[in-house]
Amino acid sequence: MNNLMPTGFHAMVASPHYLATQIGSRILQQGGNAYDAAVAISAALAVVYPHMTGLGGDAFFLMYDARSKKVEALNGSGRAAGQATPEAFRKRGLQAIPHRGVLSAITVPGMVDAWWEVSSKRGRLPWEQLLSPALQFAENGFPISRDLAVWMVRDEPLLRRSVSMARTFLHQGRLKRQGERLTQPELAATLRILQTDGRDAFYNGRLMHSITTSMAHDGGLLTEDDFRAHRSDWVEPISTTYRGNVIYQLPPNSQGFSALMMMNMLERLNVSKLERHSAEFYHCMTEVVKKAFADRDCYLSDPAFVSIPLERLLSKAYASHLLNCIKLQPPHAGQHCSSASGQDTAYAAVRDEEGNAVSFIQSLYFDFGSAYMPGTSGMILQNRGSYFSMDSYHPNRLEPGKRTFHTLMPGMITREGKPFLLMGTQGGEGQPQTQLSIMTGVLDYGCSIQEAIALPRWVYGRTWGEDSDKLRIENRGLDTEAQRLKLWGHDVELLPSWSGVAGQAQGIMIGEQGLLSGAADPRGDGMAIGW
Template structure:
């Protein structure tokens, strides 16, 4: 695959859906900032990529302000309801939080609040204009993409089980197909109400009332007070240096620090001297991932509820210790089994002509989230809270008002104090690994952003519904490497070439002269547009 890599000096947008990319371009060309375009793109993705994201989910935004040279992050993840605790499930005889249904939706959606705060900080267009394209596509419909159609087929049972979702996706009892028009009138009404009322329409107004009324009727656990109390927060990003670059990630409760740990480990190796298609490369990647995930799984949760020793975890000396561990055990793979987690996410990036940049990511957690939509809302609720543990000894144990371990992690890389690359990917366990593939492709192997996104990928770990902790490799000329890895003791699976299992990533690179290049993942429905 050799997609065209657009270039431009005035702006660049890269998203996982071509309609959202076109909306972002139009906002910037009409005089909007990167923040304006990010909000419009985020809202549009909730309409045209409803299996991955929507107003009922969470979002993380990372903003670079060209005038001040400052980076800020917005944590738009929701907290568990005030009355939600392990005893609620124990009293009902449940051994774990349900993965689907109204009782899996136990964290307040943070998406709309995040839009509002990003717009207030960096926007300059009227709020209602940013939601207008999304509202129009919800009203008038759009062609179902190949990726949405794929996930509709996989999730047909869940879509059928919820009356509001069945009405949308299975009219006359038949599942819609790729190319069919999907119209979402209830979602359009919700977006129109948010245009008029702003964030308060979702957290204190009529939209919230309909959501909570539906949840109460169906046995849900979130209350009006939970919605009214929700506030995301502006946070300082965390960063490490990597071969002369400054790599920024969102702090916990995001797993972003795990990618920084991986880069710290790999900085000890002369990576460019290791062939990218060799068993040695994939062994080093897999073992680095395992060492990092061991610490991630031990510590990651809401930092308001537990201490996370980031200073130690992100130190170069600790990275050297991990690298030496890998070397001492070579070629034997280390055991590690992370908890299974969802992988359905949408990442996008925007840079405007003034140099303002936004790297952002959003999700419902599983495909179609909780697979629950309160009637007359069009709001598909997330099931992010289902990843909480009911084990009191677990770091990510459920508690009222707590934010869960979060997979979402947009990245921004600086050179000389200015954005050089914006990178992110869909995929729970895969997000830090796909970022590692792309970032090392850019920095260590001298790839363009399109080449870096197109490199063969690996994924170590599990997604929900799978018991295997195998190392999965895209089957693109890697049979010999796979055979060697198996000989070393790895459990290797060769998956399809360009397999969506390995994530859908987007990226933008800005050179020292201001030339922007962008790319959308050939594994998805995305588009990069530059001008």
């Protein structure tokens, strides 16, 4: 299952779909920089990975600018509709926000505006050129990948319930299969307008009018005013240190700070002394995750609406306090019940010859998002807003104009002021945990980026429909270790050795003398290209 790890000294691209990676490589070879390549990859993924991402979703970008030698971040997540209130749902006889359908699509899609911001402020190729490959894939088609085919089968009832989605993913009444050509002419028409008219078509023009008119007809809450008010935000990244390295994440509403809290706790331990495949290792990681998740679930929301004590949460002193509360010797599982979350995401990374680096991630939240396509847009809207709470005392309570708790979190590590590691992964609860696995694999166990991504993973948390948390571990001869973990109080479930539940990660490492190494997850359809 281990992929070839390409190396080079000039540039590197890694994404969860081989076609998107090829597009990024082509953009760089056409004279584009890492920012151009990132936008082109993101747009391509919105076409070839429609179960994970799309124009109707959000995106977050973490970037290193080689000229200024600074790490910067862009929050491209959308805000709740002005009409999105608990009362609006209760009037419809609902006690919770639906997970699917037009009423789950209550946040403005932020990704298109994020593309525009990155392209206009940091790119150098024309906007039209960056969207051209995605348009060609939508218009001329591409082979359905393994992962897309798996999710189409899994979600076949969902696809059949929607006329427009059935029109896209079915042929003569049957589901299209892996390797068959998938064309999306309606999405192509949307992309062509976007290519010609720019982001204003989406937030203040004919695409916006078409989307909101269709949503109003179908009972949705997003209006023209919501789209016109949308903007991405350039934000200051948050960071912590770990064994001489600096780890960067986006600030809330991203859950990125939870990974920084975990690494602060682990820095106080001699992690490399724990055998990587031992019960002791998985116990330690799981307990660290629980402590960080408890604070994440207590505070994470939109900082424009809720006060989040980041300075305290990210302090080394607080990490020591949390670590002292963990029962490592003798091992005993602590109690925590996480909130169930979606896990369907696409992460990619680019580093160009000038030294610019982009770590970015995008999503529709659930697989196929809201499963709602407005009109003939060919675009699936995200259901990210369904994660809001109807509880008026909850930090993530639903309020108009608010950004919800967001699982998306692209990561970057610098060494001596320059990018050393770009990493991220698919998954909801799994994102900080897989980053934890990758970071400790590289920084504590001396793995290459490909080796770190290939390590057996764990995912602690709860998925929809479950009443309790589980500790899921990819089983690579770990039956005995699983039994030990159960004796210590963990609810363990062994997964297949290379499980989709563990997500799909990508990464780029920049080593000594500028050697670039790239890796795509063997659990997915991705590829890394470097030269």
